């Protein structure tokens with residue numbers, strides 16, 4: 470006899486077969502003694518809202534949202550959290566009192582992975598964020614809240630990076646502690662930079678943390694940075710996961726940086742989602758270790 474489940478959840482996207490969320494959430498449920506029913510849901514690209522409403526009408530309690538629907542999840546929900554409104558994107562939905570509520574745990578998941586799992590101190594650091602799409606937008610506020618001193622957003626289309634930097638200048642000024650500097654630059658300026666011009670175009674010096682939030686690796690394209698972009702002891706972080714050593718991570722490893730992919734971010738945002746739905750936060754360490762062992766290895770350079 471099957472153990473009765475204690476709630477219905479899903480992850481919605483297009484495509485969706487690649488998602489590891491069902492396995493992660495199932496482990497959390499087992500760990501907390503609350504077996505949950507968590508499935509993958511493929512929505513037509515033009516049928517996101519109908520699919521979401523159908524799932525909740527069928528008794529679903531919560532869902533994670535992945536590409537390409539995160540922006541739509543923010544605008545179609547009945548109630549969006551301040552974090553969702555700032556990010557313009559949501560990755561988590563739940564039904565409360567007949568209304569669909571939206572949250573975004575991507576940035577919290579990233580910051581927790583960086584600080585808790587990877588031991589990176591963000592306060593006072595210089596961070597380079599590659600990309601200006603939904604993935605980048607969702608992590609800016611949490612990075613600023615963590616006390617980043619300078620955030621440079623570098624994007625293939627410079628104007629999008631500048632617009633994003635402008636949009637977040639206010640939260641940089643109003644976050645706790647000294648105001649952070651947020652600027653938008655062209656990705657090509659960072660890629661082409663020798664150490665001197667990295668200084669003049671993007672601030673004074675190399676970066677302590679470099680985060681790839683572009684979709685370049687997903688399309689098989691390459692973003693590679695020069696060694697001058699990485700400060701001694703820097704961490705290079707690819708938000709995508711399961712791609713092994715992408716050209717971005719390889720260029721970082723060659724420069725002597727530590728490298729990590731976004732599996733930890735995925736697991737941490739999953740734990741935040743679980744807690745938001747069910748009131749208890751699962752422990753992430755064992756689940757992260759288990760799933761990391763199933764992915765292509767990231768070659769680490771010696772410290």
Ligand code: ATR
Pocket residue numbers: 536599600601602603604605624625626629656682683684685688690691692
């Ligand atoms: P997401 O929601 O995943 O962020 P998106 O909004 O389509 O998706 O944004 C994709 C990001 O990856 C953008 O910053 C995009 O740059 P542009 O704004 O110039 O389009 C970036 N990107 C995609 N392919 C890229 C590539 N081959 N090289 C560099 N940047 C790339």
